[in-house]
Structure formats: structure tokens, C-alpha cells
Amino acid sequence: MPETEKNIQKIQKKIGLLKEEIGKVIIGQEEVVGQALATLFAGGHTLLEGAPGLAKTLLVRTLAAATSLTFKRIQFTPDLMPGDIIGTEVLHELKTGGHEFRFMKGPVFTNILLADEINRTPPKTQSALLEAMQEYEVTYAGTEHKIEKPFFILATQNPVEQAGTFPLPEAQLDRFMTYILLDYPTEQEEQKILESTTGSKGPDPKPVITGTEVIEIQSLVREVSVHPDLVGHINKLTRSTRPSTEEAPDFVRETVDWGAGPRSGQALVLTAKARAFMEGRYSVVPEDIMTMARPVLRHRVLLNFRAEADKTTTDEIIGRLLDYVKLPKAQW
Numbered sequence: 001m002p003e004t005e006k007n008i009q010k011i012q013k014k015i016g017l018l019k020e021e022i023g024k025v026i027i028g029q030e031e032v033v034g035q036a037l038a039t040l041f042a043g044g045h046t047l048l049e050g051a052p053g054l055a056k057t058l059l060v061r062t063l064a065a066a067t068s069l070t071f072k073r074i075q076f077t078p079d080l081m082p083g084d085i086i087g088t089e090v091l092h093e094l095k096t097g098g099h100e101f102r103f104m105k106g107p108v109f110t111n112i113l114l115a116d117e118i119n120r121t122p123p124k125t126q127s128a129l130l131e132a133m134q135e136y137e138v139t140y141a142g143t144e145h146k147i148e149k150p151f152f153i154l155a156t157q158n159p160v161e162q163a164g165t166f167p168l169p170e171a172q173l174d175r176f177m178t179y180i181l182l183d184y185p186t187e188q189e190e191q192k193i194l195e196s197t198t199g200s201k202g203p204d205p206k207p208v209i210t211g212t213e214v215i216e217i218q219s220l221v222r223e224v225s226v227h228p229d230l231v232g233h234i235n236k237l238t239r240s241t242r243p244s245t246e247e248a249p250d251f252v253r254e255t256v257d258w259g260a261g262p263r264s265g266q267a268l269v270l271t272a273k274a275r276a277f278m279e280g281r282y283s284v285v286p287e288d289i290m291t292m293a294r295p296v297l298r299h300r301v302l303l304n305f306r307a308e309a310d311k312t313t314t315d316e317i318i319g320r321l322l323d324y325v326k327l328p329k330a331q332w
Contacts (some may be wrong), residue, residue, distance in 0.1 A: 007248035011217055015278050017208040024203040026059055027196065035180050035271075035295050036063065036154070037278060042270035043218045044177025045133055045153040047118075047168075047299065054182045056156040060114045068210045069111035069150065076121040081233035082128035086138045087145075103140055108132050109147055111211055115155035118163045126172055129153065133175045150214045170258075170302065177267045178292070179299035195311060217277070224273040226284040231269065234289060237325045238265040241301050241317075249324050255307035260300035268296045294318050 002103075015037070022033055034060070039046040048056045057073075064071035074085060087106035091099050107113065108129065109259045118126060132138055138145045155176070157168075171178060173179070173325060196202070244258030252259070272288035279288075298314045307317075 008220060011213060011220070012277070012280055014213060015217070015231060016064055017305050019314050021208055022059075022062050024205055025062040026055060027193050028185045029055070029182065030058070032180055032182055033059070034275070034278070035178060035292070038271045038274040038292065039180075039295075040150070040152050040214065041176060041217045041221050041224070041274040041277065042267070043150075044267060044270070045155070045175065046178045046180055046295075047155045047176040048154060048180050048182060049159055050156075050182030052158055052203045054184065056182060057114065057116060060112070060156075062205055063154075066205045066208060067214065067215070069152075070209045071112045071114070072107040072110040074107050074293065075116050076118050076125070078081040078121060080121045082123050082125050085125065085128045086132070086140060089141060090138075103143070103145065105145065108140075109139060109145070111148065111150055111152065113153045115149075115153055117157060118147040118155040119157040119167060122166050123169060126166065126168060130172060130175060136223070150211055150218065158184075168178075173260065173299045174263060176299065178271065178295035180295050181298075221270065221274045224276050224281075226269060226273065228285070230272075230284055230286070233286075233325060234265050234268050234272075235322060237289075237293065238262070238268070238297070240295070240321055240325055241297065249321075250318060252317065254310055255303055255310075256301060257304045258266045258302040260297050264297055264300045267300045268292060271296055290322060293322060 018037070019033065023030075026033060036046055036048075041147075048059070050056055061071070061073075074080075083106070085106050085108050087104050087109070089101040090104050092102045093099055111137070115129065132147055132151070136147045136149060136151055138147065157165075185189075236247055238260045239245050240249065240252060240259075241256065242266075243253045243256045243257075244250055248256075248259070268289065269284075271292040272284045275288045275292060276282070276284045294315055297318050301314050301317060303312060303314060
């Protein structure tokens with residue numbers, strides 16, 4: 001067996017161990033964990049939404065604990081300022097006499113950042129993350145400060161208690177590669193949660209993967225092959241979300257104000273590649289696209305008033321589009 005293939009198999013085994021360590025703490029939610037890991041390995045950021053008590057924060061903390069990556073948390077509040085996130089300059093006294101300003105890095109300088117309840121802070125502070133998310137750097141007083149890779153932001157928000165919150169602008173939503181929804185556990189899963197979390201000692205996940213290995217996985221993901229027919233399917237799918245294009249079906253023209261941009265197609269290709277690699281494959285299959293379509297597109301398709309009045313959801317529109325844009329029938 002070639003050395004390169006042995007190394008890939010070793011890395012894929014570590015991904016399996018990573019899932020096991022997360023599974024010690026997070027009961028159920030396998031699909032959510034898989035989508036979050038696919039986003040990490042695709043080199044993007046994710047937005048998590050779910051009702052209070054569904055372990056959004058615990059999921060992020062567990063992911064950080066199961067890796068050898070640095071982790072920081074920001075609790076977003078209405079009075080949080082941009083400097084509280086990116087850092088600020090402080091006056092420092094020199095040993096030789098005199099003073100100088102030095103940049104003190106904020107919590108954004110880490111590998112995994114939990115932006116907890118990001119919608120509870122004003123847009124000015126939310127936007128402090130934009131440059132870091134896109135450019136992996138922070139500019140302060142004209143000086144660029146690089147953020148060490150891997151860099152993965154997991155932001156959370158609650159779908160309830162919207163009074164006094166600040167919905168994320170569309171431009172910032174688009175910076176998140178995926179938008180993952182957490183639902184309530186099944187009866188059996190909730191029974192297990194009650195039994196395993198009310199004792200004297202809980203499970204303790206151990207780090208099984210390093211930052212260097214995460215960067216290597218992100219590089220290998222980009223080498224996963226995608227058949228041109230599947231790329232064409234993704235292209236048609238994203239274009240069909242735009243009511244002004246010829247590809248859009250009537251139900252999109254009737255319910256959608258704005259469709260997904262080219263960045264969504266890029267995100268769907270990359271996350272499908274990441275899922276394929278996590279499943280031990282070196283090429284994307286239709287199932288990878290079907291699995292990642294909703295988390296990639298649901299925050300990039302904006303419904304109109306008519307759809308909202310009819311209580312139509314974005315996921316319903318995406319589901320209909322997946323049926324409308326038929327997958328190629330070739331064998332993969």
C-alpha cells in the first residue's frame with residue numbers, strides 16, 4: 001500500500017475516533033455533529049440554532065475538548081464592543097523609560113471560537129467578526145494581525161426570546177458556510193441523557209486529533225473528486241433558488257425574494273467533499289449533496305411575505321428544489 005494512502009487511512013481513522021469522543025458527551029444529534037465536522041474540515045464556519053437546553057454550547061465545548069486546539073468563548077450581550085472581540089491597544093511602560101502602545105489580542109485569536117448567542121449584540125459588534133471569518137486576520141490601527149489556522153467559528157442563537165435581539169444581516173449570514181438546526185432528542189435519546197448526566201461524574205472526552213492534522217484534512221478534502229455532472233447539478237440547484245433566473249421553477253418565483261449566490265455553490269461542493277472524505281470515500285456521491293444542501297442553503301434563500309404568511313419554511317423550498325433538480329443517474 002502506498003505511503004500516502006496509509007497516511008490518509010490513518011487520518012480517516014482519527015476522524016472516527018473524534019466522532020466517538022464527541023459521542024461520549026453528545027447523545028444523539030449524529031447528523032448535527034457530522035455537519036459541524038464537515039464544515040470544520042471544509043474550512044468554513046457554522047451557525048447553530050436551537051431551543052435553549054439542546055446542548056449547543058456543550059457541543060462546541062466537546063468538539064474543542066476532543067481536539068488539541070485552543071478554545072475561547074464569547075458571551076454576546078447588548079453592551080459588548082468590537083474591541084472586546086478583536087482586542088485593543090493598551091499603554092505599556094517600557095523598562096528603559098517612556099511608554100508605547102501595544103496591541104492586546106482579543107478572544108478571536110484562537111483555533112475554535114464559540115460566539116454564544118451572537119444575535120444578542122448590535123450589528124457593529126457582530127461585524128467585528130467579518131474580517132476574521134473571511135481573511136483570517138484582524139486589522140487594528142492599520143496593522144494586520146494574523147489568526148493562526150485552523151480557525152473555526154461556531155456561533156449560536158436561540159429561535160425564541162427575540163425581544164431585544166439583533167438578527168444577523170444577510171451579508172454576515174453568508175459568511176457562515178453552514179446554518180445547522182438542532183431539534184429535540186428522541187424519547188430514547190432523552191432517557192439516556194437523563195441517566196448519563198445526573199450522576200456524580202460525567203464522560204470526559206480526550207483529545208484525539210491535532211491542529212496540524214485538521215489542516216492536513218482540510219487540504220485533503222480539496223483533493224476529493226467531484227464528477228462534472230454533479231458539479232452541474234450543484235450549479236443548477238443554486239441557480240434555481242433565484243427567482244429572476246430561467247432555471248427557477250414557479251414555486252420559487254412565488255415564494256422567494258432572493259436566492260443563493262455563487263458562494264453557496266462553492267460551500268456545497270466543499271462540504272460534500274468533506275462528508276465524502278469523512279465517510280472514507282475519495283469522490284462525492286449524490287447523498288453527500290443531499291445531506292449538505294439544507295445547512296448550506298437555508299440561510300441564503302430569503303422568503304417573501306407570501307411564503308411567511310403561508311408558514312412555508314426555507315427547508316421545504318430546498319426539499320422541493322432537490323426533487324425538481326434531478327440528480328444524474330450515472331453510477332458513482
